Amino acid sequence: MTSTTQPTDPLYNPKMRPIIDKIIEDSIDLDGGLMVVLNNLQSKIGYLSAPMQEYVAEALSIPVSKVHGVVSFYSFFTTVPRGKHVIKFCIGTACYVGGINQLIDKAKQVIGIEPGQTTSDGMITLEICRCVGACSQAPVVVVDEVINGRVKSSKFEKIVQNVLKEEAAA
Amino acid sequence: MAYYRSTILVSMDPICIEKGAIQIKEQIIEELKLQKIQDEVEILDIPRIGDPETEGPDILVYPEGSHYIALTTESVRPLVVEHFIKGRELKQYSARMRDLMDEEVREPKEKEVRVILENIGKIDPRNIEDYIAVDGYQALAKVLTEMTPQEVIQTILDSKLRGRGGAGFPAGLKWKFAHQAPGSPKYMVCNADEGDPGAFMNRKVLEGDPHSVIEGMVIGAYAVGSNQGYVYCRAEYPIAVSTLNIAIKQAKEYGLLGKNIMGTDFTFDLEVRMGAGAFVCGEETALIASIEGSRGEPRVRPPFPATKGLWGKPTNINNVETYANVPKIIHRGLDWYTSLGSEKSKGTKTFALAGDVSHTGLIEVPFGMTLREIIFDIGGGIKGGKGYKAVQTGGPMGGCLPTKYLDLAVDYETLGAAGSIMGSGGMVVMDEDTCMVDIARFFMEFTQEESCGKCVPCRVGTRRILEILERICAGEGIPEDIPMLRSLCDEIKQDSLCGLGQGAPNPVVSTLTHFLDEYEAHIYEKRCPAKVCRNLISYHITDNCTGCTVCARNCPVSAITGERKLLHVIDQDVCIRCGICYQVCNFDAVEVN
Ligand SMILES: Cc1cc2nc3c(=O)[nH]c(=O)nc-3n(C[C@H](O)[C@H](O)[C@H](O)COP(=O)(O)O)c2cc1C
Ligand code: SF4
Ligand code: SF4
Ligand code: SF4
Ligand code: FES
Secondary structure, three states: OOOOOOOOHHOOOOHHHHHHHHHHHOOOOOHHHHHHHHHHHHHHHHHOOHHHHHHHHHHHHHEEEEEHHHHOOOOOOOOOOOOEEEEEEEEOOOHHHOOOHHHHHHHHHHHHHOOEOOOOOEEEEEEEEEOOHHHHOOOEEEEEEEEOOOOOOOHHHHHHHHHHHHHHHH | OOOOEEEEEEOOOOOHHHOOHHHHHHHHHHHHOOOOOOEEEEEEEOOOOOOOOOHOOOOOEEOOOOOOOOOOHHHHHHHHHHHHHHOOOHHHHHHHHHHHOOOOOOOOOOOOOOOOOOOOOOOOOHHHHHHHOOOOOOOHHHHHEEEEHHHHHHHHHHHEEEOOOOOOHHHHHHHHHHHHHHOOEEEEEEEOOOOOOOHHHHHHHHOHEEEEEEHHHHHHHHHOOHHHHHEEEEOOOHHHHHHHHHHHHHHOOOOOEOHHHHHHHOOOEEEEEEEOOOHHHHOHHHHHHOOOOOOOOOOOOOOOOOOOOOHHHOOEEEEEEEEEHHHHHHHHHHHHHHHOOOOOOEEEEEEEEEOOOOOOOOEEEOOOOOOHHHHHHHOOHHHOOOEEEEEOOOOOHHHHEHHHHHEEEEEEHHHHHOOOOOOEEEEEEEOOOOHHHHHHHHHHHHHHOOOOOOOOOHHHHHHHHHHHHHHOOOOOOOHHHHHHHHHHHHHHHHHHOHHHHHHHHHHHHHHHHOOOHHHHHHHOOOOOOOOOOOOOOEEEEOOOOOOHHHHHHHHHOOEOOOOOOOOOEEOOOOOOOOOOHHHHHOOOOOOOO
């Protein structure tokens, strides 16, 4: 058996390619369509690889450097895949006052990685984010887009267990 | 045997009775008689319906199956009238509709005046007919059939409506500039970027009453002469985006957006565009660049967007809440609107109360209310009976106001004069356990990370301030740091290109002004008075310890050892001073030094 040295890029993945093409096709005629395309790719594919960026540049007839420039400017755009589950800690003012740092310490202990890292099995990514607008429930932890409010360190452990349990059940 | 068209079941759970179920039942009988329908409606007692603690006293009405909860005797009359006479569910008390209402927007407190938040939780945001039923789109009808664009602009000018996005610029004037600006097409933009951490009123309006914003934008578009609009919403608000998209679709179906609105020859289309996590994109020129599909970097103004905005064309940008005010002003009239608020700031303002305050959530008050009324009367004061230290208004470019400003009547001018800003309406309340140097450091970290890097004073200056603050918090501050901070703040304020850099020093300047003693304690005594800065404190376990092991199990670095039922000990070399043990101990056995 031969192993490929190149990891498969979504662009060359037969399941994902049509999704990518559809997203581009839908927005190609929009004014300012680049942001729309990148946002949709980020949310449907999960990240914006270098080949994907080049592909978008060509499709929209704009320089690759401009696409890189836009991708690197916005914090929502990532260029490497994240873990299957993303746990985000809000470090907005209300959550900071509400003790989010203690939860981050707790997470480092429970999961064994720092924010910005992904577990070696590719299961969980820890991230920090800005105010998600749920400040009255501070401190807030977002798990795969679901907002968990008033998280204490014991509740946090439960949240992580739930993620793992769901995964085991799936 | 009598024929009843409806049946009311009243919960007679002991807790409901204690909360007045019997009086409510009697009141219902009275009201039914008053409406002369006592023979059509049957009333029965049942043991229990919903959770009496949270929902009692409650009733169930058949055949509709409507569950009305948390009733009061005052609620009975409107309930009977709405449900039995007008034949529609009374939303405030309906359990089904209550699901839409949540702890983020509670029932208004006595001193509140709800204009912008009025419909939130009371109408179904995904059903345009709910909005129409509360007089929605009537203002638009009036504008399109009875008013010229000039008259609309004059009305908004006379209302003295000021932009709610931060700067408080008169909305009517902005519309006038955009109206007069040569060039076409013209664009209407709604700023829904709401980046201030601690603020979420725009999200709530978009999620709970999206049509009020759409209606305001269409009216504005008619006044300015625009046929295309964009709502720029931050990516952190996916529910707001989807709700808005549904609302836009329905408005199109009802002929309230798109071609020939309400049968006139006025055409206006609206699209939602999403940000991607850059705070600076809330600044109007950066926002425009972002919609255009570029990096969201601000540019020098003038030219202002009113003359040269989106794709170089005249563009009007207002905040979500600014637009949401417009239909109310037109529909209810200038006299009503200008009767609310202070001399220079008319109407109401929504605020997001967060931090160490008892009732967090959204509130709405007329301009001119004092901070004390807002934080103590409406917000219920400081959580856990602690002392008040400061309130931070205006987000990362705002300031911290100590006790002596509690009687300040809040509007754009007064907050500015006190060294803070209105911003978009975030209010983070801080109790005595908050370290103000740490808070200044926190905000500087925010602005430093969010600086787009285009101009040097902001990019380099925020970095240097942050370094100094980090040193002070770590107990390595030197006396020269304070004058150095002051001069750096001056420079950044003076020389930065956009509002982010110009406002970035505010949290530092305001804490230096009001809490200099805390800076000095860190620098001269290597002491953090609020016991927050990790390098300057240590945790110890006292004799109160019962050996319950809770702290040891929760310590993230396993710094605590001890046998069950015996005194526990913290290994200071391992401890990272996170404070979790202090928080979880139920016996007050952990102390901070
Ligand atoms: C760094 C920065 C961030 C801003 N963020 C927002 C925001 O999130 N929402 C907003 O409405 N205005 C924001 N503004 C103000 C806008 O530039 C602009 O003044 C506002 O959208 C105008 O609308 P208004 O007149 O209705 O307030 C921000 C300004 C700066 C300098
Ligand atoms: S002041 Fe800061 S955020 Fe504004 S343009 Fe300059 S570097 Fe960018
Ligand atoms: S939680 Fe408190 S009482 Fe329990 S072991 Fe720790 S210090 Fe002792
Ligand atoms: S402060 Fe944190 S690290 Fe230190 S002993 Fe307590 S729980 Fe452990
Ligand atoms: S500060 Fe965390 S949700 Fe707003």
